[in-house]
Amino acid sequence: MVAAFLPALHQPLPKALIIDCDPGVDDAIALFLAFATDLPILGITTVAGNVPLPLTYRNARNLCALAGRLALPVFAGCPRPMMRSLATAEDIHGATGLQGADLPESTAAKPSQHAVDFLIQQLLTASDPIAIAALGPLTNLAVALIQCPQIAENIDQLVIMGGAMGQGNITPSAEFNIYVDPHAAQVVLSAGIPTTLITLDTTHQVLTTPARLAAIRALNNPVSIAAAGMLSFYGQNDLHRYGLAGGPLHDPCVIAYLLAPELFTARPVNIAVETAGEHTIGRTVVDWYGDRPSAAVQVIETVDADSVYALLIEALGRFSV
Numbered sequence: 001m002v003a004a005f006l007p008a009l010h011q012p013l014p015k016a017l018i019i020d021c022d023p024g025v026d027d028a029i030a031l032f033l034a035f036a037t038d039l040p041i042l043g044i045t046t047v048a049g050n051v052p053l054p055l056t057y058r059n060a061r062n063l064c065a066l067a068g069r070l071a072l073p074v075f076a077g078c079p080r081p082m083m084r085s086l087a088t089a090e091d092i093h094g095a096t097g098l099q100g101a102d103l104p105e106s107t108a109a110k111p112s113q114h115a116v117d118f119l120i121q122q123l124l125t126a127s128d129p130i131a132i133a134a135l136g137p138l139t140n141l142a143v144a145l146i147q148c149p150q151i152a153e154n155i156d157q158l159v160i161m162g163g164a165m166g167q168g169n170i171t172p173s174a175e176f177n178i179y180v181d182p183h184a185a186q187v188v189l190s191a192g193i194p195t196t197l198i199t200l201d202t203t204h205q206v207l208t209t210p211a212r213l214a215a216i217r218a219l220n221n222p223v224s225i226a227a228a229g230m231l232s233f234y235g236q237n238d239l240h241r242y243g244l245a246g247g248p249l250h251d252p253c254v255i256a257y258l259l260a261p262e263l264f265t266a267r268p269v270n271i272a273v274e275t276a277g278e279h280t281i282g283r284t285v286v287d288w289y290g291d292r293p294s295a296a297v298q299v300i301e302t303v304d305a306d307s308v309y310a311l312l313i314e315a316l317g318r319f320s321v
């Protein structure tokens with residue numbers, strides 16, 4: 001259980017939130033950040049991505065169990081991208097997807113509803129608009145939008161970790177989440193939903209430095225111990241490859257943005273996803289200087305990385321020892 005936590009906010013928290021994810025170490029840290037706060041989470045939907053669906057589903061359930069959120073429903077979604085075969089990232093997240101943590105097996109009931117059906121049902125019936133945090137490939141959301149396009153009207157904000165304007169991470173052109181299912185990304189980004197895209201250009205500034213890792217380890221509660229274990233493994237590849245001062249914390253930026261958007265600045269842009277190029281598939285093509293930017297999509301331009309990390313460390317300290 002956690003103490004109630006509300007950072008100083010310049011805009012209200014979402015009234016309802018669904019987190020779509022593929023845990024994945026940084027997804028796990030993002031879930032812990034969300035669990036430590038007053039974000040009103042309706043459910044968690046899982047998708048194939050960092051590891052195959054049976055593992056992302058199991059990992060999400062076990063993360064909920066560790067954090068004392070057994071009542072939060074977790075749904076299994078699409079086991080593969082819309083048109084391509086699945087690419088995974090065990091080199092980054094380990095064979096289970098959560099290397100470095102030894103999690104209890106969840107005893108929670110397993111809802112039989114498919115993640116896509118849950119998304120559609122919630123978005124059709126909710127009295128308040130719903131925010132969506134998208135932390136993995138966008139397959140579940142794209143399939144839901146294809147099946148039931150009117151759900152777009154009830155999404156008041158969609159915050160996506162995905163894309164690259166500079167170097168990619170899975171290829172020189174592409175970031176992993178968009179590369180895995182570029183067709184889904186194109187469906188979602190062209191749906192007219194108010195969307196904030198947090199690309200690698202931002203997340204490569206939010207780094208797990210040795211000092212930050214030590215601060216998490218020192219919190220010494222079951223959640224922070226799991227977080228420190230995972231973060232000491234995760235990101236090593238990126239750290240060496242890009243010469244960074246620590247592993248980049250991608251997905252928690254989405255939750256941090258929902259909690260404290262004042263820590264970021266954003267710019268409206270036109271954006272397209274490359275779905276065919278031999279060397280460029282999965283590239284997010286951002287028209288940074290276009291005259292008539294999109295009314296719907298904005299890309300994060302700057303981040304206050306120290307404050308994002310401070311928010312995370314404070315949040316992880318809220319779990320009981």
Ligand code: BDR
Binds near residue numbers: 026050089175176
């Ligand atoms: C994204 O890809 C995944 O490996 C991470 O979980 C994150 O969502 C970063 O490119």
Ligand code: CA
Binds near residue numbers: 049251
């Ligand atoms: Ca992810």
